Amino acid sequence: MDPIRKIFDNHDAFPFSFAYKNTKSSLSELPDHFHDWYEIVYVYRGSGTFFIDHTFYDMKQGDLFLIPGNTIHRATPDKDTPVTSTAIYFSPSLLQNPLLGDEFSYLHSFEQATALRSYQLSTRLAQAQHLDQSLESMHLELKHPRVGQRQAIFLQLLQLLLYIQREMGSETKSPQGDSLVGPVWMREILLYLDQHFCENIGLRSLAKQASVTPAHFSRVFKQFIGMNITTYIMTKRIIRAKQLLQESDASVRTIADLCGFESLPHFHAMFKRVLGVTPAAARKSFISS
Known part of the structure; x- marks a missing residue:
C-alpha cells in the first residue's frame, strides 16, 4: 500500500x-x-x-x-x-x-x-x-x-x-531512537536507506546486505514499516524530488536523475501518483506561493 x-x-x-x-x-x-x-x-x-x-x-x-x-x-x-x-x-x-x-x-x-x-x-x-x-x-x-x-x-x-x-x-534523543522494534538488520537497513535511497538498490541487494532471503526481508519489512521496500524507496525519492523542485533551479530531468529515476515518464507518473500533481505544476505552485 x-x-x-x-x-x-x-x-x-x-x-x-x-x-x-x-x-x-x-x-x-x-x-x-x-x-x-x-x-x-x-x-x-x-x-x-x-x-x-x-x-x-x-x-x-x-x-x-x-x-x-x-x-x-x-x-x-x-x-x-x-x-x-x-x-x-x-x-x-x-x-x-x-x-x-x-x-x-x-x-x-x-x-x-x-x-x-x-x-x-x-x-x-x-x-x-x-x-x-x-x-x-x-x-x-x-x-x-x-x-x-x-x-x-x-x-x-x-x-x-x-x-x-x-x-x-x-x-534531543539519539538519532537511533530507543525502541527495539524489529530485528537489528532492519534498523540498520533503514539507516542505510536514509543515505542511499537515490542509488540503484533493490530487494535482492538489500536482502544480501542484511544476510536474509529476499522473501524474508520483504515480509518483515512490510510487517514493521507498513509498505513494501519498493514503495518505501520510491516515496522517499519523490519527497526528495519535491524538495529539489522547491529549493533549486535544476530542470525536472536533472532532478529525476538525481533522485534515481532512469526514465522521465516513470518519474512523472510516480510523482503524480504520490503527490497528485505533475512536477511542473508542483514547481509552479512553489513559485506562486
Whole structure:
C-alpha cells in the first residue's frame, strides 16, 4: 500500500490545526503518511511506537515529537495502553515574519531534527508542566472564541516554538531512537536507506546486505514499516524530488536523475501518483506561493 498524503488547505488564511488530548487505538491512527505541514505531538499518557523517517521511537508520557513537513511517519499505540496526545499542525507559511535584526527561526527545532535525523525530545517535570499549560491555553482559546482568536493562537504557537528551542534543544534523543522494534538488520537497513535511497538498490541487494532471503526481508519489512521496500524507496525519492523542485533551479530531468529515476515518464507518473500533481505544476505552485 502506498503511503497516504494527508492534505491540508494551504490556501486557508490561517493554516493551523489542533487536536487536543485525543486517545487513539492502532485502528484509528493513519497508516504511513506524510504532509506539507509541520507537526508537533505531545504525549500525556499511554505507550506505543512512533515510526518517523527511518527510526522507531518508543512513545511514552512526557515525550515531544517534532515532525517536519514531508516526513513519512506512523504512530502505533499499544493495544492495552493507548496513547493520549495533543497534535498541532501548521504550515511554515504561517511563520513568515519580517527580519528583526536577529538571526532566529521559529522552525529551528524542526531544522535541527532534520539535520540530526532525530525527532524525539524528552521532557523534565517542569517542562512537561509548561507544555501542558501551553496546550491547554490553546485549547481554551479555540473552545471559547473571542476577538483576536487567531492572533492569540498565533502568538501562543510562537511562544511554544521559542520555548522548545530555548529550553529543550539539548533534550534531543539519539538519532537511533530507543525502541527495539524489529530485528537489528532492519534498523540498520533503514539507516542505510536514509543515505542511499537515490542509488540503484533493490530487494535482492538489500536482502544480501542484511544476510536474509529476499522473501524474508520483504515480509518483515512490510510487517514493521507498513509498505513494501519498493514503495518505501520510491516515496522517499519523490519527497526528495519535491524538495529539489522547491529549493533549486535544476530542470525536472536533472532532478529525476538525481533522485534515481532512469526514465522521465516513470518519474512523472510516480510523482503524480504520490503527490497528485505533475512536477511542473508542483514547481509552479512553489513559485506562486
